[in-house]
Amino acid sequence: MNTKQNRKTIIILTMVIGVAALIFLGYFIKESKTGFFYPDSATHSTSENKHSSGKIFLYGETHSVQNILEKEFELWSSYYHNDNMRDLFVELPYYTAEYLNVWMHSDDDDILDILYQDWAGTAISSQEVIDFYKQIKSQCPETVFHGTDVGHQYGTTGKRFLEYLESGGQEQSELYKHSLENMEQGQYYYRHSDPVYRENAMTENFIREFDSLRDKDVMGIYGSAHTGTEATDYETNSVPCMANQLHKIYGDALYTEDLTSLALNKEACGTDVIQIGGKEYTALYFGKEDLTTLLPDYQCREFWRLEDAYNDFKSNPVTGNVLPYHNYPMKVETGQIFVIDYTKADGSVVREYHRSDGNTWNGYPVTEEILMEN
Numbered sequence: 001m002n003t004k005q006n007r008k009t010i011i012i013l014t015m016v017i018g019v020a021a022l023i024f025l026g027y028f029i030k031e032s033k034t035g036f037f038y039p040d041s042a043t044h045s046t047s048e049n050k051h052s053s054g055k056i057f058l059y060g061e062t063h064s065v066q067n068i069l070e071k072e073f074e075l076w077s078s079y080y081h082n083d084n085m086r087d088l089f090v091e092l093p094y095y096t097a098e099y100l101n102v103w104m105h106s107d108d109d110d111i112l113d114i115l116y117q118d119w120a121g122t123a124i125s126s127q128e129v130i131d132f133y134k135q136i137k138s139q140c141p142e143t144v145f146h147g148t149d150v151g152h153q154y155g156t157t158g159k160r161f162l163e164y165l166e167s168g169g170q171e172q173s174e175l176y177k178h179s180l181e182n183m184e185q186g187q188y189y190y191r192h193s194d195p196v197y198r199e200n201a202m203t204e205n206f207i208r209e210f211d212s213l214r215d216k217d218v219m220g221i222y223g224s225a226h227t228g229t230e231a232t233d234y235e236t237n238s239v240p241c242m243a244n245q246l247h248k249i250y251g252d253a254l255y256t257e258d259l260t261s262l263a264l265n266k267e268a269c270g271t272d273v274i275q276i277g278g279k280e281y282t283a284l285y286f287g288k289e290d291l292t293t294l295l296p297d298y299q300c301r302e303f304w305r306l307e308d309a310y311n312d313f314k315s316n317p318v319t320g321n322v323l324p325y326h327n328y329p330m331k332v333e334t335g336q337i338f339v340i341d342y343t344k345a346d347g348s349v350v351r352e353y354h355r356s357d358g359n360t361w362n363g364y365p366v367t368e369e370i371l372m373e374n
Contacts, residue, residue: 055255
């Protein structure tokens, strides 16, 4: 697989939020002389001798999709009220989730508003995500968030959370230590654009947080690129993805489910006309997906399906670049032609044409890029 091909195996996905003066992490709360509240550091200490025997219920998503968010809240509400579950793992940095925990016990939404500003331009920057977290705060108020991603927004959210801890005299706390480590992870990831490093770091962070809970069951919400128990990392396909690595450790205690089918557009968002080789084709437009959180060199991609075009291009040679069906925002069937525009960070656009012949790659049904005559 070349780099271009592997780049296409991504699924855009995840979410979360936080500002105030009370942190509750689910167990004991202490009050400092300065009046700041912070959790007992023992609640975040990881057992070095054994892994947790708790269960993990992991759900893969496409970020900021209303249908998926509604399903995720339904699932979490059930675990929370029926199974007394309190720990929700999310595809956010450690310090972002901790800031959300502060917000959960605040009287206003100042922290959440600030986090929303920090998320500008990312896949989770949406009102639907904000509403999702507000619903958790109002209906599942004892929820404790655990962020296990590398340190996105380290210069804004990360810096602000450190200042919050410093104002409470918590420079020696586990919260401060893990926040610094998480910021360093983010700096490394963005400096090197290394998806393998991110996948492994997410896994290590997840294990540390989960094992620290000492046999409690948890639910997790992550982009579906990270939740396949037999999948590899989304870009290089050189290492097992997070869930795949977790499955090797926790076995049947890990349950995963892909919710991305709820994001499929049953109907096109609009209709365009695309001309190829002097012939005009009706092109159904199925929307835009943000790529910034997974591929710093890209902004987004857009999808069209050409109507009644397969026979015209069924003999065109393929490039070897494939795109699994689950990357598409609509249902893909054999015998279709697709146009995909990738907008790079510099604003330039790369257009690809894909054909669905019913082929598979690494067990996934895929479309293949085809060459068009000049």
